[in-house]
Amino acid sequence: MEHYNMNLTLKVWKQKDGKSKGGFETYQVKNISSEMSFLEMFDVLNEQLIHEGKEPIAFDHDCREGICGMCSMYINGRPHGPWQGTTTCQLHMRAFKDGDTIVVEPWRANAFPVLKDLVVDRTAFDRIIQAGGYVSVNTGVTVDGNAIPINKDNADKAFAAAACIGCGACVAACKNSSALLFLSAKTSHLALLPQGQTERNKRSLAMVAQMDKEGFGSCTNTGACEAVCPKEIEITNIARLNRDFTAAGLAADVKG
C-alpha cells in the first residue's frame, strides 16, 4: 500500500475529571504518516501539545498490539473506528485521508464514568468477572492436556469466546449500554468446556446479578455489539447465556 502523509482536524472530548462538564476541543495535526497507528497519531498530537505548554489528552492504552483491551476510543461514530475486527491501537491512519475531520469521544455509559478526557472507568467489568468468571480448581502438578477429551467444535467456540479482551466496545455500541456480549463471552468460554460445568449455573446467575447492579442496560438483540467487537465475538454467545441463565434460575433450589 502506498505511503502518504495527511493533515487532519481532530475534535476530541476533553473533560477535567468525573465531576466536570466536558466539551469538544479542536486540534490540527500535520504530516501524519499513513503507516502510523491511531494512537501514534495521538502521541504526535500530545507531543505537540506538550511543546505548546498545553495539557496532553488523556487516553487509555497498554499493549498496542490489539490484545490487552485498554484502548477505548469512539471514533467517528463507531467504537475503535471504521475497521472491522480492529482495536483502536491497530487502526492505522491509512483508514483516513488528507483533510479529514475525525471526532473522538470516550465510551458513553453510566456504568463507564469518564475519569478524564477519553479515559473511562471500566472496573465494572472486573467486578462482573469476580462475581463468577472463573473455575475453582486446586492447583498442583500440571495436568495432562489431553486428560479430558473435548470435541473440536466446542473447543473452537470456547476459544473464540475466550478471545474477548474486555475493552467495552460492546457496551459503547449498544443503544441500551448492555454488557451482555462481554458477559456471555466470559460465561461461554467456560460453559463450553467440561471444566466449566461445575459452576455453570452459579456463574451465570452471579455474573448477571452483578451486571445489573453495575447499572448496565438490558440486551435487546440489536447486534450492534457483535458488529463493533474487535475480537468478533459472536452474538450467539448471548443466546447461550440467556439459556444458561434461564435454566439456572429455574433450577435454583431456594426457599420462598
Next chain:
Amino acid sequence: MNWSQLFTSSVGKKVTMALSGLFLVAFLLVHAGLNACIWANDGGVMFNVAAHFMGANVVPRVLEIGLFVFFLLHIIQGLVLEIQNRSKRKVGYAIPMGNKGSKWYSRAMGILGSIILIFLVIHLIDFWIPSRFGGLGQMYIDMSTHQIVSAGTPGAKEYHDLYGEMVYKFTNYPWISVVYILGVIALFWHLVHGIQSAFRTFGVTNHKYISILTVVGWSFAIIVCGAFIMMPISFLAGWIS
C-alpha cells in the same frame, strides 16, 4: 434465585418479553385467520358467525383474558425497559452509530411498539368495544342455508353485524384505512425483529436454526401483515361487497 429475582433480572425480563411476545404472535395468526372470513364474500355471514363464536364461546373468552394479561405485560414491561435502557447513557454521543452494525427496526422496537399501542387503542375503540358492549347493528342469518334473512323469519338467528361495521368504517372513512395500514406497517417491523429475537432469548445458538428462524420471522410478518393490510384495501377497492 427465587421467582421474583429471576423475572426482575435483565435476562429474566427478556424472557418475559419473548414469551408474551410469542403468545401475541399466536394471537395474530388466529386474528388474521378469522378476519380472512371476509373474503368468503358472502355479505359477512361467515365472518359474523366466526366473530360471534369468539365472543360467545367460553374457550376464546378465557383465552381473551390471557390475551389481555399478556398484552398488558408486554406493553408495560416494554415501556419500562425502554425508559430504563435509555437512562443507562446519560451523556450521549455527538455522532450516533446509526445503522453501523444494527438495523433501524431492531433499535426502534420501543417506538414501533408505541405506535402499535396507539393503533391498538384506536382498533379496540373501533371494533372490540362495540362488539362486546353493544353499538353494532344486527344481522339475521338462517343457519340451515347460511343466508342473510330478515328479522322474524323462522329459523333466523341474530348476530352482531361486525362485518357491516368494517364495511362502513373502511369504505366511508379512508383515513381510518390509512391509520390501520400505518399501524400494521409498524407491526410488521416489530415482528421482523421480535420473532427472531425471541428465539435468541430462548437460547437458540445454532446458526442453521437462527437463519431459518429469521426467515420464518420475515415470512410470518409478510403473510400476516399482508393479510391485515389487504382487508381495508379490499373494501376500498370494492373487491368484496
